Amino acid sequence: MTELDDIDGLAAEYVLGTLSREERAEAAARKETDPEFARAVQAWERRLGPLSETLAPVQPPPGLYNKIRAQIGLASHVVSLKAREQAIVRRGNRWRSMAAGMTALAASLAGVVGWQDYQRRQMPTQYVAVLQADKALPAFLLTVDTQSNMFVISAMQKPPEAEKSYQLWLVHDDMPNPKSLGVFDDSEMDVRPMTPPGKMHDMMMDGTYAVSVEPKGGSPTGAPTGPVVFSGRLVKATP
Amino acid sequence: MQSSRETLDQLLDGVARGDEAAFAELYQVTSAKLYSVALRILRNSEAAEDVVQDSYFKVWERARDFDPRIAAPITWMAAIVRNRALDEVRRRAARPQADVAELDNIESDDEHPVEVLGRREDVERLRRCLEGLEAEKRQMVQLAYLHGLSREALASRFGHPEGTIKTWLRRSLAQLKGCLEQ
Numbered sequence: 001m002t003e004l005d006d007i008d009g010l011a012a013e014y015v016l017g018t019l020s021r022e023e024r025a026e027a028a029a030r031k032e033t034d035p036e037f038a039r040a041v042q043a044w045e046r047r048l049g050p051l052s053e054t055l056a057p058v059q060p061p062p063g064l065y066n067k068i069r070a071q072i073g074l075a076s077h078v079v080s081l082k083a084r085e086q087a088i089v090r091r092g093n094r095w096r097s098m099a100a101g102m103t104a105l106a107a108s109l110a111g112v113v114g115w116q117d118y119q120r121r122q123m124p125t126q127y128v129a130v131l132q133a134d135k136a137l138p139a140f141l142l143t144v145d146t147q148s149n150m151f152v153i154s155a156m157q158k159p160p161e162a163e164k165s166y167q168l169w170l171v172h173d174d175m176p177n178p179k180s181l182g183v184f185d186d187s188e189m190d191v192r193p194m195t196p197p198g199k200m201h202d203m204m205m206d207g208t209y210a211v212s213v214e215p216k217g218g219s220p221t222g223a224p225t226g227p228v229v230f231s232g233r234l235v236k237a238t239p
Numbered sequence: 240m241q242s243s244r245e246t247l248d249q250l251l252d253g254v255a256r257g258d259e260a261a262f263a264e265l266y267q268v269t270s271a272k273l274y275s276v277a278l279r280i281l282r283n284s285e286a287a288e289d290v291v292q293d294s295y296f297k298v299w300e301r302a303r304d305f306d307p308r309i310a311a312p313i314t315w316m317a318a319i320v321r322n323r324a325l326d327e328v329r330r331r332a333a334r335p336q337a338d339v340a341e342l343d344n345i346e347s348d349d350e351h352p353v354e355v356l357g358r359r360e361d362v363e364r365l366r367r368c369l370e371g372l373e374a375e376k377r378q379m380v381q382l383a384y385l386h387g388l389s390r391e392a393l394a395s396r397f398g399h400p401e402g403t404i405k406t407w408l409r410r411s412l413a414q415l416k417g418c419l420e421q
Binding site for chain 2: 003004008009012013015016017018019020021024028042045046047048049050051052053054055056057058059060061064065067068071072074137138139141143145147148150152154155156157187188189191
């Protein structure tokens with residue numbers, strides 16, 4: 001089997017992201033001074049980069065773009081439709097590809113990312129649910145990766161009060177009661193194998209995920225007792 | 240990324256010349272993907288927002304350094320976001336670990352058909368090569384790359400010493416490299 005030499009091995013792990021804080025800092029400094037190492041890093045970014053492209057998009061909060069403009073020193077503005085139309089006319093030879101970009105944007109905004117027929121015929125490898133309160137920052141991100149068969153729950157926020165916990169539930173018309181999928185007290189990640197094909201699997205794919213605020217450690221009754229603060233459903237995602 | 244590479248090349252070219260409209264378009268077509276990258280690694284929506292903000296600032300400042308012969312635009316941008324997100328996540332205190340026992344239950348997905356998408360050649364090639372890794376090692380690579388787990392975190396999740404994890408990761412990466420170069 002191919003072996004990686006020291007430089008290539010370090011570059012590979014730097015890009016993979018598995019180095020400690022100190023090792024990362026050293027590697028980042030080396031990248032600036034050692035062209036051979038910098039080339040090795042670029043080669044690994046090319047090799048592994050397509051993995052990022054398999055991720056389902058998540059819309060950032062609406063105010064982010066203006067924060068970026070402010071940081072750059074540009075006046076805060078909203079790109080008006082008129083300005084966009086003028087831009088399209090100005091770059092007439094680019095308008096088709098840009099329109100494709102806009103279609104993709106609209107599709108991702110709608111939560112439906114598949115946009116070409118041949119893609120729709122293929123089973124996507126990822127489903128994602130973003131659980132959030134209305135227009136607020138995402139609080140939970142659920143990912144079903146059919147390639148690796150993983151169900152990943154990422155909790156992004158702490159419960160509002162220290163003596164409370166968040167509890168994640170699956171709600172489905174075919175189930176008399178919500179099913180608990182875990183109690184979360186902090187931003188944390190939980191990886192579990194996806195339920196094998198069957199009734200439960202189907203309910204997980206088309207049910208609603210809801211997060212309630214419960215006493216520390218989870219609901220004492222086995223059913224949600226507190227208010228539901230975030231909810232969402234899985235949507236298909238394609239690279 | 241749904242946008243064609245040519246579109247992004249042109250937009251980055253515009254950004255390098257200080258074209259604000261190009262920057263706006265670039266943000267519109269790439270931000271959901273990049274936010275998703277940061278969100279998974281940081282597991283905190285506010286921190287992810289900060290990292291994405293800093294990253295676009297850097298894209299604006301350094302778009303002229305972008306060389307389409309070296310990287311695809313989305314790869315270049317995602318690398319900026321990932322590096323910032325990884326630095327930030329390492330800077331923060333060690334995060335709580337999920338139940339190691341849960342991972343012991345992860346089945347080999349050999350019993351389930353693995354679906355392959357054929358939209359992008361390089362995505363599909365990497366997928367095929369990942370499938371060549373043993374299930375546990377493939378999970379390690381994905382958890383590290385997409386979710387930002389360090390060697391230390393992988394060691395605790397998979398119940399092996401860090402040295403073993405390092406050896407496995409480097410072997411898996413060597414195997415991937417060999418497969419991708421075929």
